[in-house]
Amino acid sequence: MTPELATPATGPTGHPATPPQTWQWHGDRDPRLLIAGQSNRIVFLQAYNQKLSNVRFAVLHHSAAGFQQPDDSYWIAAAARDPSLPLVITWNGNGGGPEFAFQSPLPYAVVADGSSGTHSSEGVVPAEMVRARLSSYGRSLGRALQTMGRANTFVLGPPPPKTTEWMEQWMSNSHSLVARATANGVRAEDLRIAPFELRRTFWQLMEEVLREAAESNGATFVPVPRTAMADDGSLRTDLSATDAMHGNAKYGALVIDALAEQLGVRGNR
8 A cells, every 4th residue: 555645744934844755744644643753663654554553643754765864854844743643753762772782792781870789790780871871862862852842742662672582583694794793803603692681671771761851852751562562571573573673564553553542542544
């Protein structure tokens, strides 16, 4: 199904905020929910194209092939759409995924400040140090929210980490990953996926960073629905895309339906 193209968004002066061929709303012509953001917005386009949700929604994307990262013109276009509609931002919360996906040669644990824990055989990294490393994601989110200056805006938490088994299968099939590792002097056989508990800790800290950025800039943070997670807190395998971080179209539909219920959106197709 080809997404319907809504009327191009206009800026404060009534003129197009960016050329129509660059940013356009894809989805229902009369949406009740708006989605904008970085790479995770793709799963919502997929959910719409595959008719997996009855919620009337639209996603701010572009008409050209490939993927374009949002710039200021993107956020201005997002803010220009009807402010009475809830706008949900999918931020780059899983951007730190590759950075923290692999096991360090020196095992370590992340602990709360002031706690050394019982990790006698591991190094210890304070949680605040990890938060500082992730703080750039919060700052960039804050800048986008300030550019929009829009009420009725929500920030969606990033997808939870995937199981170690899933990640190992992904790694074994990722030729580009092996090539990058080799180019940086790392043998493919030395690559190890970080323990799930450690990756979950990074994800939880990322959520904290994004929540603080959202709330300090007038937006509301909305975590991923618990129904998208397995019992251990990992992303359900049936909702996982084939890469290391993203969900699939079914994930997009589940999240859309949960958002509609949580935000009191009415008016299905």
